[in-house]
Amino acid sequence: MLNFSKNFSQIPQLFKLVWNRKRSNALMVTELVAAFMVLFFVCLAVLHFALTYRLPLGYEYENVWNIQAYRKQSAEVESTAITRQSAQRLVSVLRGLPSVELASFVSTTPFSFSHRMTSFNRGEKYKTEISIVTNEFDKTMNLTLTQGRWFNASDDAYNGTTSTVKVVVINECAAATFFGKENPIGRDITYIPGEGIGKDLERTRYRVVGVISSFRKGSEFDQSGNFMFERTNILDTTSFLPSQILVKMKPGTAASYEEEMLKKLEQTAPNWSFQITTLAADREKKHKNLYFALIPGLTIAAFLLITVGLGLVGVVWQSVTRRMRELGVRRAFGATRQDIYFFVIGELVALTTFAVVFGLFLVAQVPLIPFYEVPTATYALSICAAVIGMYILTTLCALYPSRLAGTVQPSDALRYE
């Protein structure tokens, strides 16, 4: 059993030894700093995704089907008014189906890979993701309104390209970005036309009518960014017609119902094509895409850490072998096996402390990296996890060599050449 009061008296000498051997230890410290950095970035990625995953999405994706609806290229040319009527009929037919609760047009669906980022001006330029939806979207996705109201028929006055004012609902993140702690309801933000084209266009004002709690369109792994919903009326030929319909199905609807739904849609609009998926399937696809990117990265990191670990075992082992006489002297003067275990492990822990101090200096520069968007709490937690991880890693790496050092008899150690 370790006698800690006795073992701890070796600590000042351990640090002296590490310091006095700084030249020969420099390479090992460099290796430890590299391991610390790898561990830090692994912790940062894992914690970032784990903590972000726990945040509310802001909507419900279960039992929501996603229909991609677009006119066939081979179809005869028809007037915009007829297209809009077809779109309206599609929604009406869907709503009439016994398994359907609600249906809404939307320009970009949750978990999709496409997004539309637009810059808005409110004193400063802020990028905001925007989605164009019909009135029923809030209920289809079960959004949580925290201030103001959702769109309704009274907003028709703001429809179309001719209107210089549009009504929007924003998420709380956007409300905080644009208005801070002020009440955003009834306030305007301005669209900044792109550089070059549209530079001379009159700036459109977006009037906030409501605020929803959160809307993380990407997936559970995406942070909550600025998000804005713009209203459209599909019968208004000057308004934008989204190409996707989200349908809230009644719970327990079988997947086989998709065929029946498709048949109905094709009967309603023969010139249109349809592709039906579920948001749950889209979510899975999005997650797989992330894992596809993450797994090789984590595998490389794990490989690097294993390599560093094996390297450390080798270096400590060599150090123990090289200093067998010193260990023999310590045994001769009363060190027990446990004292030697503690000494060998302690020396690597002392080296790790030097490496961690240097590593912390490097890690402190990470928030200065452009596009770095990790919350401070995650960053701080990652540092703590990396520090703890480093001490665990080095202790594990020193276990076997320390055992080797402890089992050598003092007389053998003193004779060691």
Next chain:
Amino acid sequence: MTLQHAQTLTKAAVLELAGIEKIYRTDSLETVALANINISIQQGEFVSIMGPSGSGKSTLLNVLGLLDAPSKGVMRLHGMDVTKLKENAIAQVRNQEIGFIFQSFHLVNDLRVLDNVEIPLLYRKGLSGSERKQLALEAVQQVGLSSRTKHFPSQLSGGQQQRVAIARAIVGKPKLLLADEPTGNLDSAMGDEIMNILHTLNREHGTTIAMVTHDERLAAQTDRTIRIFDGQQVA
């Protein structure tokens, strides 16, 4: 039996060996390094151990210093049978009762003189850092190296390094000092210096010393000589 209890049993004999044997065994070979060694070393004695190379002197010293366990026989330190002690208890006895001086000094090159001398005290319970430092300074002073406490071993002469090794051996105030050819790596002048220190420790501090040597001249300076030949005690 506690160490304190054992210390009260036999005051006169510091060390008693009865029928000690040391046999090294491999799969196909059995080498008898020591056979039927019977020695008694009294409190305050300065004993030399002589014998040709390979006769078993160093093995005997290792056994005396509890660095190696005998294969057979009984060994008593202050009357306590140390052959029956567990490993950690043996380490404690070594720490408190025995000091070692090696032919090639065995100093830690990356530690300064004072830190080298302090080593035995690191393994002793109940000493604060300042107490350890004070004891180490006293030991260094005793060997006349007060001005070299911040030097590294490589910055010292062979004789000075051996003096540091002696300071390290006596810092814990052991009753028994075991020296394995302490002047073997030194010229005669430096060797004499070391012998003077050992004599002073023996006469003025009553430290019991067992010293392995090849040198008849040095052996003649000791109270008694134990001669070993082919692992056997011949005198």
